[in-house]
Amino acid sequence: xxxxxxxxxxxxxxxGTVSRVLNNRGYISEQTRQRVYDVMKELDYQPNEMARSLSxxxxxxxxxxxxxxxxxxxxxxxxxxxxxxxDRKYKILLFNSxxxxxxxEEYIEMCKSNRVAGVILCSDTFQTDKFRNLSxxxxxxxxxxxxxxxxxxxxxxxxxxxAAEHLIAKGCTSLxxxxxxxxxxxxxxxxxxxxxxVCKREHIKYASVESSQFIYDEMDYxxxxxxxxDEYPGTDGVFxxxxxxxxxxxxxxxxxxxRVPEQMKVIGYDDVNVASLTTPDITTIRQPVKExxxxxxxxxxxxxxxxxxxxxxxxxxxxxxxxxx
Amino acid sequence: xxxxxxxxxxxxxxxGTVSRVLNNRGYISEQTRQRVYDVMKELDYQPNEMARSLSxxxxxxxxxxxxxxxxxxxxxxxxxxxxxxxDRKYKILLFNSxxxxxxxEEYIEMCKSNRVAGVILCSDTFQTDKFRNLSxxxxxxxxxxxxxxxxxxxxxxxxxxxAAEHLIAKGCTSLxxxxxxxxxxxxxxxxxxxxxxVCKREHIKYASVESSQFIYDEMDYxxxxxxxxDEYPGTDGVFxxxxxxxxxxxxxxxxxxxRVPEQMKVIGYDDVNVASLTTPDITTIRQPVKExxxxxxxxxxxxxxxxxxxxxxxxxxxxxxxxxx
DNA sequence: TTTCTTATGACCAGCGATTGACATAGATGT
DNA sequence: ACATCTATGTCAATCGCTGGTCATAAGAAA
Numbered sequence: 090x091x092x093x094x095x096x097x098x099x100x101x102x103x104x105g106t107v108s109r110v111l112n113n114r115g116y117i118s119e120q121t122r123q124r125v126y127d128v129m130k131e132l133d134y135q136p137n138e139m140a141r142s143l144s145x146x147x148x149x150x151x152x153x154x155x156x157x158x159x160x161x162x163x164x165x166x167x168x169x170x171x172x173x174x175x176d177r178k179y180k181i182l183l184f185n186s187x188x189x190x191x192x193x194e195e196y197i198e199m200c201k202s203n204r205v206a207g208v209i210l211c212s213d214t215f216q217t218d219k220f221r222n223l224s225x226x227x228x229x230x231x232x233x234x235x236x237x238x239x240x241x242x243x244x245x246x247x248x249x250x251x252a253a254e255h256l257i258a259k260g261c262t263s264l265x266x267x268x269x270x271x272x273x274x275x276x277x278x279x280x281x282x283x284x285x286x287v288c289k290r291e292h293i294k295y296a297s298v299e300s301s302q303f304i305y306d307e308m309d310y311x312x313x314x315x316x317x318x319d320e321y322p323g324t325d326g327v328f329x330x331x332x333x334x335x336x337x338x339x340x341x342x343x344x345x346x347x348r349v350p351e352q353m354k355v356i357g358y359d360d361v362n363v364a365s366l367t368t369p370d371i372t373t374i375r376q377p378v379k380e381x382x383x384x385x386x387x388x389x390x391x392x393x394x395x396x397x398x399x400x401x402x403x404x405x406x407x408x409x410x411x412x413x414x
Numbered sequence: 415x416x417x418x419x420x421x422x423x424x425x426x427x428x429x430g431t432v433s434r435v436l437n438n439r440g441y442i443s444e445q446t447r448q449r450v451y452d453v454m455k456e457l458d459y460q461p462n463e464m465a466r467s468l469s470x471x472x473x474x475x476x477x478x479x480x481x482x483x484x485x486x487x488x489x490x491x492x493x494x495x496x497x498x499x500x501d502r503k504y505k506i507l508l509f510n511s512x513x514x515x516x517x518x519e520e521y522i523e524m525c526k527s528n529r530v531a532g533v534i535l536c537s538d539t540f541q542t543d544k545f546r547n548l549s550x551x552x553x554x555x556x557x558x559x560x561x562x563x564x565x566x567x568x569x570x571x572x573x574x575x576x577a578a579e580h581l582i583a584k585g586c587t588s589l590x591x592x593x594x595x596x597x598x599x600x601x602x603x604x605x606x607x608x609x610x611x612v613c614k615r616e617h618i619k620y621a622s623v624e625s626s627q628f629i630y631d632e633m634d635y636x637x638x639x640x641x642x643x644d645e646y647p648g649t650d651g652v653f654x655x656x657x658x659x660x661x662x663x664x665x666x667x668x669x670x671x672x673r674v675p676e677q678m679k680v681i682g683y684d685d686v687n688v689a690s691l692t693t694p695d696i697t698t699i700r701q702p703v704k705e706x707x708x709x710x711x712x713x714x715x716x717x718x719x720x721x722x723x724x725x726x727x728x729x730x731x732x733x734x735x736x737x738x739x
Numbered sequence: 740t741t742t743c744t745t746a747t748g749a750c751c752a753g754c755g756a757t758t759g760a761c762a763t764a765g766a767t768g769t
Numbered sequence: 770a771c772a773t774c775t776a777t778g779t780c781a782a783t784c785g786c787t788g789g790t791c792a793t794a795a796g797a798a799a
Contacts, residue, residue: 168483
């Protein structure tokens with residue numbers, strides 16, 4: 090592959106000058122600039138990012154660590170992050186921790202090795218010394234971390250409130266909240282709190298359960314849902330903390346002969362594509378994933394530029410009404 | 415961050431020796447090796463991959479270019495690729511071309527710049543000179559490319575055959591095949607051929623249509639499905655070329671009051687999670703995505719090691735029977 | 740004429756590794 | 770006692786690019 094030197098030689102300029110063009114440094118005449126670009130095209134020159142990063146002690150790569158890739162919420166998040174990164178000339182190094190703490194630590198090390206511009210850490214909650222003294226910004230999405238540079242969340246409490254109020258407005262009298270993936274601590278707790286506060290206020294019977302025995306990459310909640318419905322008979326409204334869980338609630342209902350939404354109303358969370366692919370489609374609490382992703386990438390970019398960023402950003406959620414309620 | 419030099423100094427060895435340990439070169443006593451590892455841990459040393467790659471003229475990064483991230487098929491593929499890459503000490507640089515040719519070309523350039531060990535190109539079909547004279551292996555998945563190093567496909571013809579045979583065995587008399595995303599040319603054609611050959615052989619009424627007006631990231635086939643069912647009344651079996659399409663067929667049927675599987679049978683393709691999240695869940699043709707991903711990564715690794723790899727690998731598909739047929 | 744600004748050349752250290760050539764020296768084998 | 774193997778050191782080039790320091794020179798501005 091052609092190198093800077095080749096471009097310099099071919100264009101009759103020096104390496105220094107060509108580098109100046111490449112990095113918009115110092116004085117360059119329009120004519121020279123054009124000449125350089127022409128030669129670059131002619132030689133099909135691609136700057137060697139390795140050398141560049143080595144020299145600049147920083148790459149334009151962003152590490153994204155997710156606990157799950159197949160789950161539609163993360164798929165959507167990853168897609169949005171990639172788009173936002175692309176817009177700002179960054180590349181995404183994707184890591185799937187599968188929710189394992191050791192893997193997460195290992196990936197952080199890899200990010201260090203690769204001198205990433207920043208890392209975006211999604212969901213789950215786990216603290217380790219490895220997150221300290223990082224030489225790059227660490228942005229968390231829907232996750233609380235003491236050592237992080239900044240945290241991006243959506244208004245989970247309000248999500249719980251919206252869900253409960255909606256179910257109650259639709260006439261439910263006995264509610265059940267099912268937590269699951271991505272809900273190990275804080276974010277889920279807040280959803281639950283919002284949900285429960287409304288139930289208390291409105292004097293509605295309710296219960297909250299967690300399907301903790303979730304298996305990554307499997308997303309199999311059926312048995313726990315079944316058990317829960319047995320445990321709380323008379324439930325006529327379910328608030329699932331993800332659309333995937335909600336979809337499975339729908340299936341369990343179908344098997345039990347419970348008509349949705351007539352006999353049972355179901356509301357999900359996230360608003361990912363599965364929510365609109367089921368029959369009936371699922372009423373859900375929408376997270377502005379795209380905006381959250383853009384914010385995360387923008388933050389890394391800004392921190393890299395020496396700017397300050399808010400340590401916590403809260404995004405609003407909205408209710409999307411569909412056929413399940 | 416600590417450098418090799420620091421490790422050398424701290425351990426009382428020379429840079430050369432430490433490098434030997436790192437790369438398993440030459441003679442090293444067990445004692446020295448241990449000493450080096452200890453110091454590395456002590457200093458929290460992480461080899462600078464940039465410097466390494468620059469020196470070795472090759473990185474351990476693999477570029478993955480997909481036309482779509484949110485589509486469950488790709489989400490699954492990406493997840494499998496990441497896992498396989500991790501197992502072999504590679505990292506994934508993720509690029510979403512959104513099916514746009516220009517973006518695909520641009521991403522290939524980026525891969526060049528980053529001196530990736532190889533690129534995995536998924537679905538869609540598009541040829542360009544940019545794919546020629548690459549200094550790294552280019553592996554395609556479910557995609558035909560003249561310039562590629564190797565292609566990995568699943569037996570699409572057989573998939574079509576299995577689908578048609580299954581629907582007919584279940585008593586369908588008038589079939590409809592709906593193509594869509596990821597089906598621009600060859601792979602989809604073969605599914606269609608398999609499907610049609612069986613229909614002809616069995617003297618079953620059939621039709622094949624394509625919902626070409628697909629919008630990336632939207633996955634909205636409803637209107638086209640509606641139109642198709644209007645156009646082919648009497649259809650009692652649908653072979654959709656993806657589970658996402660099948661899920662939407664299910665919804666359209668529900669809206670039309672067509673009971674599945676009693677009045678209408680539906681079979682999908684891929685076997686991604688949505689297939690099991692709908693009610694009823696979807697009978698589908700399963701692609702061995704995980705194995706395909708592993709093969710792709712393994713190939714890059716082998717080509718990097720100077721080995722030869724088959725230019726075409728065909729994987730078998732299987733029928734997974736569920737509630738929609 | 741003198742001073743500035745613009746535009747480029749000429750050099751070169753440095754980024755953090757790799758790798759090869761060659762030297763040295765103790766241990767082992769025969 | 771001599772060859773051989775093992776284990777390290779020494780030294781330096783190289784990978785491709787960045788970015789600083791100077792020097793140079795032409796044209797513009799004062």
